[in-house]
Amino acid sequence: RKEVEQDPGPFNVPEGATVAFNCTYSNSASQSFFWYRQDCRKEPKLLMSVYSSGNEDGRFTAQLNRASQYISLLIRDSKLSDSATYLCVVEGYKLSFGAGTTVTVRA
Amino acid sequence: NAGVTQTPKFQVLKTGQSMTLQCAQDMNHNSMYWYRQDPGMGLRLIYYSASEGTTDKGEVPNGYNVSRLNKREFSLRLESAAPSQTSVYFCASSDSRVLEQFFGPGTRLTVL
Numbered sequence: 001r002k003e004v005e006q007d008p009g010p011f012n013v014p015e016g017a018t019v020a021f022n023c024t025y026s027n028s029a030s031q032s033f034f035w036y037r038q039d040c041r042k043e044p045k046l047l048m049s050v051y052s053s054g055n056e057d058g059r060f061t062a063q064l065n066r067a068s069q070y071i072s073l074l075i076r077d078s079k080l081s082d083s084a085t086y087l088c089v090v091e092g093y094k095l096s097f098g099a100g101t102t103v104t105v106r107a
Numbered sequence: 108n109a110g111v112t113q114t115p116k117f118q119v120l121k122t123g124q125s126m127t128l129q130c131a132q133d134m135n136h137n138s139m140y141w142y143r144q145d146p147g148m149g150l151r152l153i154y155y156s157a158s159e160g161t162t163d164k165g166e167v168p169n170g171y172n173v174s175r176l177n178k179r180e181f182s183l184r185l186e187s188a189a190p191s192q193t194s195v196y197f198c199a200s201s202d203s204r205v206l207e208q209f210f211g212p213g214t215r216l217t218v219l
Binding site: 002004008032034041042043044045046087091094095096097098099100 | 142147148149150151152165166197206207208210211212213
């Protein structure tokens with residue numbers, strides 16, 4: 001079983017829509033969680049950390065469910081510029097990266 | 108402030124050839140990393156260096172060697188390239204006190 005699993009998508013949504021997707025992790029001892037964003041043929045960049053209580057950053061909301069071992073990312077009022085691949089990253093004894101969920105926002 | 112830089116951006120090798128990928132960071136970070144990214148797979152750690160003078164194997168170190176030349180530079184060497192090493196290689200760095208990693212633009216390597 002992979003340490004971090006993501007639905008690869010693609011999630012194809014119209015501008016203004018809300019899109020949400022999850023990431024599951026296998027190591028119950030994991031302590032830190034992150035979402036990175038990767039544009040096509042570019043390097044990954046940190047989007048946001050995920051805190052136990054959940055957190056928001058503008059239109060982005062991240063949640064952590066330790067009992068079911070998953071984290072989620074919700075994007076409200078999607079913009080064309082949100083089109084990217086979103087990588088789930090989990091820190092246990094090392095950082096483990098998911099393969100990414102691709103989101104395409106159409107006009 | 109350039110962040111993390113990598114050279115070259117693209118490279119095509121023949122099986123058995125050798126090459127070195129260069130990485131440098133100007134953020135005074137202690138930790139540096141080399142990853143490879145393949146379609147349908149997450150970034151996989153090849154080697155990392157927690158501080159100047161130390162290197163450790165990651166998840167997929169076979170076929171690679173590294174050198175932490177100084178605090179700024181961390182190079183990755185392929186001694187005898189194989190088609191299975193066709194991939195996109197990313198270098199990253201982080202302050203050892205926090206976990207955010209900053210990535211370079213990547214090197215797209217094809218081994219024929």
